[in-house]
Amino acid sequence: xxxxxxxxxxxxxxxxxxxxxxxxxxxxxxxxxxxxxxxxxxxxxxxxxxxxxxxxxxxxxxxxxxxxxxxxxxxxxxxxxxxxxxxxxxxxxxxxx
Numbered sequence: 001x002x003x004x005x006x007x008x009x010x011x012x013x014x015x016x017x018x019x020x021x022x023x024x025x026x027x028x029x030x031x032x033x034x035x036x037x038x039x040x041x042x043x044x045x046x047x048x049x050x051x052x053x054x055x056x057x058x059x060x061x062x063x064x065x066x067x068x069x070x071x072x073x074x075x076x077x078x079x080x081x082x083x084x085x086x087x088x089x090x091x092x093x094x095x096x097x
Contacts, residue, residue: 007051011043014054018066032074041073042066 019039023029046054057065082090 008043008047010051011046011054012039014062015039015042015046015066018063019070022063022067022070026070028074029070032078033070038070038073042069045069 016039019035019042023033023035023038049057079087079090
């Protein structure tokens with residue numbers, strides 16, 4: 001159990017500064033995402049990798065992966081925030097009208 005706790009702590013220490021930097025550098029992330037929730041979700045997600053697998057992921061690659069996940073999290077549900085008129089405009093633009 002101690003090993004799992006230590007690994008969770010290591011993941012948190014590696015992921016937290018990346019998430020913090022990405023969120024503070026992107027106004028969309030600041031509006032749409034909760035930093036603590038994203039860190040918790042990412043620690044759980046990357047916790048599925050073994051410690052050895054995580055060590056193999058270079059920092060620049062981990063940053064790219066986390067940024068991609070944050071983008072998906074930030075834009076998912078964006079259409080739900082639109083009014084019916086805005087949805088009609090969006091639909092028309094997508095259909096090329």
